[in-house]
Amino acid sequence: MSAQDYPESETSEINLVTAVRETLAQEMRRDESVRLLGYDMGPIGGVFRATENLYEEFGEERVIDTPLSENGILGTAAGMAMRGQRVVPEIQFLGFFYPAFGQFMYTISKMHERSGGEIDMPLTVRIPYGGGIKSSEYHSESTEALFIHTPGVRVVCPSTPAETKGLLAASIRSDDPVMFLEPKSIYRVGTEAVPEEEYTLSLDDARIVREGSDITVLTWGAMVRHAVTAADRVDADVEIVDVRTLSPLPVEAILDSVKKTGRCVVFHEARRTLGLGAELSALINEYALDRLHAPIKRATGYDVHFPGHQTEEAYLPDEQRAVDAIEAVMSYEF
Amino acid sequence: MSQWSESRPDDDFYRVLAPDGTITADPPDLSEDVLRRQYRTMRLSRRYDEKTRSLQRRGEISILSGSIGEEAIPIGSAAALEPDDWCFLTYRQTPAMLYWGASLERSIAGLMGAEPETIDEHLPLDDEDAPPVNFPPVYVPLAANVTNAVGSAMADRFGDTDAVTLSYIGDGSTSQGDFYEALNFAGVFDAPAVTICHNNQWAISVPAHRQTAAETFAQKAEAAGVPHERIDGNDVLAVYEGTRRAVERAREGDGPTLIECVTYRVDDHNTADDADAYRDDSQQEYWAERDPIDRFEAYLRSEGILDDETVESIGEEIDRRVEEAVDRAREVPDSDPQRIFDNHLKTTSWNERHQREELRAELEGENPFTDFTGEGL
Numbered sequence: 036m037s038a039q040d041y042p043e044s045e046t047s048e049i050n051l052v053t054a055v056r057e058t059l060a061q062e063m064r065r066d067e068s069v070r071l072l073g074y075d076m077g078p079i080g081g082v083f084r085a086t087e088n089l090y091e092e093f094g095e096e097r098v099i100d101t102p103l104s105e106n107g108i109l110g111t112a113a114g115m116a117m118r119g120q121r122v123v124p125e126i127q128f129l130g131f132f133y134p135a136f137g138q139f140m141y142t143i144s145k146m147h148e149r150s151g152g153e154i155d156m157p158l159t160v161r162i163p164y165g166g167g168i169k170s171s172e173y174h175s176e177s178t179e180a181l182f183i184h185t186p187g188v189r190v191v192c193p194s195t196p197a198e199t200k201g202l203l204a205a206s207i208r209s210d211d212p213v214m215f216l217e218p219k220s221i222y223r224v225g226t227e228a229v230p231e232e233e234y235t236l237s238l239d240d241a242r243i244v245r246e247g248s249d250i251t252v253l254t255w256g257a258m259v260r261h262a263v264t265a266a267d268r269v270d271a272d273v274e275i276v277d278v279r280t281l282s283p284l285p286v287e288a289i290l291d292s293v294k295k296t297g298r299c300v301v302f303h304e305a306r307r308t309l310g311l312g313a314e315l316s317a318l319i320n321e322y323a324l325d326r327l328h329a330p331i332k333r334a335t336g337y338d339v340h341f342p343g344h345q346t347e348e349a350y351l352p353d354e355q356r357a358v359d360a361i362e363a364v365m366s367y368e369f
Numbered sequence: 370m371s372q373w374s375e376s377r378p379d380d381d382f383y384r385v386l387a388p389d390g391t392i393t394a395d396p397p398d399l400s401e402d403v404l405r406r407q408y409r410t411m412r413l414s415r416r417y418d419e420k421t422r423s424l425q426r427r428g429e430i431s432i433l434s435g436s437i438g439e440e441a442i443p444i445g446s447a448a449a450l451e452p453d454d455w456c457f458l459t460y461r462q463t464p465a466m467l468y469w470g471a472s473l474e475r476s477i478a479g480l481m482g483a484e485p486e487t488i489d490e491h492l493p494l495d496d497e498d499a500p501p502v503n504f505p506p507v508y509v510p511l512a513a514n515v516t517n518a519v520g521s522a523m524a525d526r527f528g529d530t531d532a533v534t535l536s537y538i539g540d541g542s543t544s545q546g547d548f549y550e551a552l553n554f555a556g557v558f559d560a561p562a563v564t565i566c567h568n569n570q571w572a573i574s575v576p577a578h579r580q581t582a583a584e585t586f587a588q589k590a591e592a593a594g595v596p597h598e599r600i601d602g603n604d605v606l607a608v609y610e611g612t613r614r615a616v617e618r619a620r621e622g623d624g625p626t627l628i629e630c631v632t633y634r635v636d637d638h639n640t641a642d643d644a645d646a647y648r649d650d651s652q653q654e655y656w657a658e659r660d661p662i663d664r665f666e667a668y669l670r671s672e673g674i675l676d677d678e679t680v681e682s683i684g685e686e687i688d689r690r691v692e693e694a695v696d697r698a699r700e701v702p703d704s705d706p707q708r709i710f711d712n713h714l715k716t717t718s719w720n721e722r723h724q725r726e727e728l729r730a731e732l733e734g735e736n737p738f739t740d741f742t743g744e745g746l
Contacts, residue, residue, distance in 0.1 A: 070527070096527045102557055107516060107550030114520020114534075117505065118455075120527075137547060141510040142517055150506050151485025152712035187713045211714045239716060283718030290743045322743035 040236060041197055046228035051221055054196040054229055055085045055161070058203040059123065061233060063093055066121060069207060072099045072112050073125030082127055083163060083222055105135035109160065113142045116158040116212075123207060129164040129216070130173030136181075143212045144187035159206040159213040164192075165257050165304050166351050167220030169344035176341060177305040182214045183282040183314075189238055190282040192216040194259035197229045198279065201236030209238060216281075218257035238280050241288035247274035250298035250361055253289060253315050255279055258302050258352055265357035271365050281311060286318060293319050297328040300360040304352055307335040329367035334360035375570035375577050376652040378631050383611055384601040388659045390667025397610040401674050406468070407448055407605055408669055409683050411440040411662045414464035416687045417473065420695060421480055425640045429699075430480045434460045438603075438635035439567055441661035443537065444468050445608030446565050446628075449616045450535060452501035457518040457536035459508050461567060465537075469500035473694035484704040486711055491701045512538055512547035515564055519551045522562035522625070533561045533619045535612070541572025543589055544580050552593035552627060561619035563612060564627045567602065569634035574647040590627035602630030603661040606668075633659075706732060719743075 049057065063069045071086060077100040080087030090098040101108050105126055112124040126132050132139075146154050166175035182190045189211050193199040199217070206213040244259060249271040252262045255278045266273035276292050278285065293299045299319060301312035312333040319331055334356045342350050385394045399407075418435035425433045436443065439461065447456060447465035456465055463476060478488045485506070508514035518536035525532045542548055543566060555562045568586050570577045583589060590597035596618075600611040608630055615626035633656045637644045669675040710725050726746050727737035740746050 099558075102550075102553050104550045104553065106546055107554050110513065110516025110547060110550060111520035111523055111554050114517035114522075115524040116520075117517060118521045118524035120524050134546070137510065137513060138516060141508075141513040146506070148712045149485070150712075151489055153485070154505060189714065209715070239718065283714065283720055286719035286743065322741065325741070 040234070041201065042230050042232055042234045044230040044232040046230050048226040049196050049229050050223050050226045051193070051196045051199050051218070052083055052085050052223060054199040055203060055217060056087060056089070058200045058207075059086065060089060060092065062204060062207045063089065063097060065233070068119060068121045069123060070097050070099060070115065070120055071123045071125065072101055072108055072115075073127065074101050074103050074108075075127065076100055076125055081125065083219060085161070085217075086125070105131055106138050109135040109138040109143060112158050112160075113138055113146065113156060116156045117146065117154050121207060122158040124158060124160050126160060126162045128174045129162050129176040129178060132162060132176075140185065144185045147211075148187055155210045156212045157210045159203070159209075159215050161215050161217060163219035163222075164216045165218050165220055166341055166347050167257060169347065172341075172343075175347065177303075177336065179214075179216055179281055180305060180310050183311055187212070188282065189213045189280065190216065191238060191280055192218065192256045193279065194218065194221075194256055194277050196227050198236065198242065198277070200229055201234050202238070202279065204233065205235035205238050208235060213238075216256065220257045221260065224260075239283065239285060240280065241285040242277040242279055243288070243292070244275035244277050245273065247272040247296065249273065249296055250300065250365060251276060251292040251296045252300050252302050252357065252361065253278055254302040255281060256304065258304055261352065261354045261357050262302050265354045265361060268354070268358050269361045269365070271361060273361060278311075284314070284318075289315065289318065290323055294323050294326045297326055298364050299327070299331045300357070300364055301331065301333045301335070302352060302357050302360065303333075303335050305336055306338045307333055308338050310335055328369055329364045332360045332364050375633075377655060378568075378570065378577075380601070380631070382599040382601050382631055383607050384604050385606040385610060386604045386664050386668050388603075388664055390664050390671060392668070394607075396606055397613065399609070403448065404669060404674055407444055407609070408662075408665055408675065409687070410444050410464060410468045411605065411665065412683055413467055413687045413690070414440045414444070415662060416691050417463065417467065417476075420691050421477065422640065424477075424480075424695065431482060432639055432641050433480060434639040435636055436461050436464050438656065438660060439569060439632050440464050441605035441608050441665070442565060442567050442602045442630045442632060445605040446535060446537075446612040447502065448609050449612035450502050450533065453503070454532050454616075455503045455505075455518070455521050455534040457505055457508065457514040457521070457534065459511075459514060459537055459539070459542075461539065462537045463507075466500060466504050469502045469504075470498075471500050471504065472498070473691065474697040477694055477698035478701045481698055481701070482704075483701050484708045484711075486708055487701060487704040492697065512542040512545035512551070514538070515542070515551035516547045516554070518564070519555045519560050519562045519625070522555065522560035522619070523558050526558060526560055531620050533563060533616050535563045535565065535616070537565045537567065539572060540566060540568040540570065540577050540580050540586055541575065542566070543586050544572075549589075549593065552590055552595050552625070555625035556594040559622070559624040561622070562625040563615045563619055564625070565612065566627065566629045567632060568629050569602075569632045571634045571638065571644075571648075573638045573642060585629055587627060587629035595625050595627055597627040597629070599629045599631065602632030603659045603664060605661055605665050
């Protein structure tokens with residue numbers, strides 16, 4: 036659970052969006068049924084270039100430029116997945132997902148269950164999410180809770196290039212539908228050595244980013260790096276848990292960490308009320324309350340629409356907000 | 370702007386049989402066996418609807434939508450399919466499944482509320498008994514099936530198979546975004562997808578002229594660049610022939626078709642509906658004269674394919690078959706409550722394991738709230 040389960044192999048220094056692209060290419064080469072579906076994916080390679088050069092390598096029937104129609108993309112992807120294709124639809128921004136909720140709720144999340152397990156829905160919906168790129172309205176959503184509340188789908192959120200490769204490959208190979216949330220603000224922030232050979236990571240486990248004994252920070256996606264730099268600034272031994280598989284939740288890893296440290300901060304980009312932090316706080320209340328030395332605090336976005344780019348920094352959680360939350364929880368003793 | 374007449378829609382459509390069963394166009398080239406099978410399935414569907422409705426009234430079945438008066442559409446069109454084709458139904462096309470030999474008892478057990486896993490366990494289906502045409506679970510959300518059907522057809526087009534995917538909607542469904550999105554994708558990708566619209570003039574209580582200001586539902590395909598046709602939906606031979614042509618075009622790589630089948634919902638929308646509240650029965654006589662079974666039977670009698678004796682023996686056989694199916698469906702035990710946790714994901718999660726345990730405790734009279742450590746009850 037704790038160690039990175041990456042293979043020993045040659046590595047290359049790549050960023051997160053390159054990891055997405057290379058993993059898509061790898062999976063398309065190994066399995067002919069893998070098809071990408073979305074708009075602007077072809078010759079320009081996606082607005083974030085996550086599919087760059089794939090159209091040239093695999094052609095228009097495997098990198099499928101569709102009409103501009105999110106519900107149509109998900110609905111036809113669902114039909115293709117029902118027919119044995121391993122489909123990877125792209126929604127350009129999470130803020131554009133909402134027209135697709137019909138197909139998401141009616142078919143993608145439910146077909147396997149309502150067919151009594153007869154029909155699989157092996158699709159991985161790739162969605163860039165979150166703020167921090169000073170974009171326009173509807174381009175910075177972090178509404179992952181809407182997916183997490185829905186049974187029958189997995190929600191996965193990587194935080195590094197190496198995690199992206201293993202989690203995306205595992206998602207594409209999974210016979211469950213996966214909502215794969217890509218933290219677009221860190222698409223190109225930094226590189227790391229990513230093994231070149233194929234590997235997958237568990238879709239049922241958290242990653243312990245750093246071990247500590249005083250306080251647990253539960254976080255994911257673009258917030259993980261702020262948690263790491265915050266941990267270096269505080270006078271406490273901080274354990275950071277990258278929840279990474281937001282649904283189903285890796286509850287055991289979460290409870291184990293909080294029971295060990297006795298303190299917890301949930302650090303997420305989404306707005307607070309009924310965000311995933313609320314669920315995590317409730318879980319710990321139900322199963323580890325007597326191990327806590329202080330209340331759990333949620334360092335999150337505010338309960339507002341995502342603001343314009345002049346004010347988004349005020350909205351977004353950052354290293355300082357994480358430091359403040361950790362110090363506050365460390366300062367309190369029941 | 371045109372105003373629809375729901376009671377007597379414009380009959381400018383393709384028709385083979387006049388309401389009295391006489392021929393008005395060349396009939397399709399079908400063997401007597403196939404014609405009898407279509408007729409028998411229409412009778413079986415009608416009996417199935419009558420029987421399940423009475424079971425609903427007795428409380429054995431929950432809310433129910435039937436196909437009475439509209440049997441020609443699912444049966445005529447599904448008969449144009451071939452083994453290994455795909456067919457995405459809504460709740461009003463059970464007759465399409467029955468045409469291809471779907472199990473009556475499994476359908477009835479489903480209506481009685483049994484979970485699919487329970488039905489598989491107690492009314493198992495051998496491979497050789499399964500319908501040769503593929504039927505995904507019946508869809509309830511309007512037009513969601515069409516989008517999936519087009520995806521299915523795209524998979525066949527990209528995969529270079531020659532299967533065709535058929536899907537059904539009602540006139541109300543053409544007001545949904547899914548309908549247009551599906552047709553648009555089908556047109557763009559030349560998908561071998563045939564979409565049949567039952568224009569039965571009513572979307573629950575809302576009449577067709579409140580669904581669209583267009584002159585026909587078929588012409589809605591125009592905007593997607595998809596060929597379209599309008600057919601007499603109470604004429605099983607016209608529905609068969611129109612669908613056959615569309616299926617053949619799709620199979621040969623010539624892309625999708627939308628077919629509007631003009632009919633009338635003579636019954637309530639479902640067993641919770643009361644059509645008397647929003648329409649009068651003056652239309653009933655007009656539509657009774659257009660009943661698809663009577664019309665087809667008159668034709669088959671005139672051709673010497675049916676006579677009193679065969680009609681009677683088919684009726685007796687159907688009655689017996691439906692009663693047997695109800696008896697077998699009744700023998701399926703109630704589904705295990707733990708089945709509600711089945712088949713969400715391919716693996717179990719901590720939450721699933723814990724919630725299963727909580728439900729077990731509750732069912733056994735224990736207190737399910739006593740885990741304070743996460744280690745289990």
